[in-house]
Amino acid sequence: MSKLSNPKRLGGFKHLLAMGVGTALLATTGCGPEEVQAPTEAATTEQAANRAGWVQIWSDEFDGTSVNTSNWSYVTNIHVNNEQQQYTTSSQNVSVSNGTLKLTARLQSSNGYPFTSGRLESAGKRQFGHTRVEARIKLPVGPGLWPAFWMLGHDINSVGWPNCGELDIMENVGYRDWTSGALHGPGYSGNTPINSRFYPNSAVSNFHVYRAEYSPTDVKWYIDDVLVKTTTKAEVNRYGAWVYDKPFYIILNLAVGGSYPQGVNGATSPYPGVPQSTVDLIRNTPQSMEVDWVRVYQWR
Template sequence: MINLINRAGIFTLILLFAFQSCSSNSDSGDDTPVITAPTNLSVQVDVVGKTAENPNGDGSGKVKLTISATNATSYKVLINNELKELTDGNLTYEFTASGTATYPIIVSAYNGLKYVSKSTSVNVFVARKLIWSDEFNVDGAPDTSKWGYNTGTGDGWGNNELEYYTTRSENVKIEGGLLKITAIKEDYMGSKYTSTRMLTKGKFSFKYGRAEVRAKLPVGGGTWPAFWLLGDNIDTVGWPACGEIDILESVGNNPDVIHSSLHSPGRSGNTPDTKTTVATNSATEFHIYAAEWSAENIKFYVDDNLFYTYKNSSTTPFNEKFFVILNFAMGGNFGGAVDPNFTRATYEVDYVRVYN
């Protein structure tokens, strides 16, 4: 994945630096000490593990900056859209977006409120690393250090869904190396169906990377399994301002058709940001459903076959941390009519993995 710096953001920070300097140059009197602006600014950028065979580093994403300037008392470094303030001229920084990219760097050396700046850039390779996963290898209930639950009806969860979400073993369990979420037709707490919705909110979230699930989908009209991401800031900004990335949605009334969609302000509900593809035998075979997410794009795959690329930008909600959700809904606006002969169905998940 490529992770380029937003040039408008850099320009804004340069203006901020200049404003800070200009706004403080007025002398209050002849006794004001004369402050000399730094000179001879030198910036050395070393990529960790750089060799002739690996000119962009060893894949760790680490770079070391050595900065010096005459008369400098402090430094500021703008790197990867992050502003670092230093009291000396040494900084070790780790890029995390996988792939090879060119990153611009702006360094400013300060003496009081006077400064001098210099721009440079660095090419860095970051190897893909697993940052979170659940392999579902221990029988019993899901790991509570990784997963929590939404329970109840949620007034249809905004979609007129028919299920009551529970944490019961009848609806969710790990068995034989698989997570099994089972929807059951039964009268329960005023609802006609039960199922489970599990999420990593408050336990794990991430910004940019690859999220994937290996899963076998349930069978039956009205079934609606999903694997998706939701903005960590939902409790403060609400939905859809927090953003939603639907990596996998499928409905039993239209089997083997896989939907990937994005929801954001003005593009919620029947969002235009959506595409479909076909996963043959999705209810009898496991497939890998994935999204690769960066500041520039969100790319959706089934079995590593790219079928949808969404153009991301600084104006979307998709530049903050998101958490992971697995759920199995019944009916509703998207799931549609439930087969009157439906009794139960199971959504089987081999693993969930998140990479940098």
């Protein structure tokens, strides 16, 4: 999603097409679902060993008492996907304490929207190409809550979306047992991305490490050091152009409602994608996406 005006990131329907349940996950592409088996113990051990080849080049550990604006910009002027929140710079919505970043959704009318929440982007400050990007995150649970950890091509303002490319490392729409990941680019975007649904080994309300590695030949998704999906350049080229050979910037946000949640939960009232139970949940206890750290590595 552009930090300025665009992109038309339709969320729900783009991720929802052809999803289902598999042993560990169900991988989907623009042409339909493909079951992927859980990695073997040997494969998991090999993936853990491969970490030795990566060198950390940047991180934000959120150890202070405020957002480090050398790394992040607050974004408040985004209204897309029929989402129902107004992003703010208020510490009620974006805060750092006790070693974590909290992006908090509140039932609080602002600028014509029923909810407020927070969004940070590293655009123009921290941008990375062909790297491993990961974050340790704990998610809120409640249908219609839409936390995301994702990336956009640095050239979005010159080439537009989806030509800039979008890498969704982790998205969730309020369900405790699954997250999703996707690629959007020219020829595979909006309602027809290359996407997957992933099932962590415990509820998303626990901390998990969500990771993507993107190289000249493929993109890989991991949860808690387990490889859950690989999409190759050759696979992408069947649908459109490969646009992942340039710097990308990081986005952390907590949306409320909109097209993606509505496509999953079917709620139309009291707000699109937000059932009354979630309105009551947020009213009683503001809901937070909590980020322990974000780290970036390059292969040595």
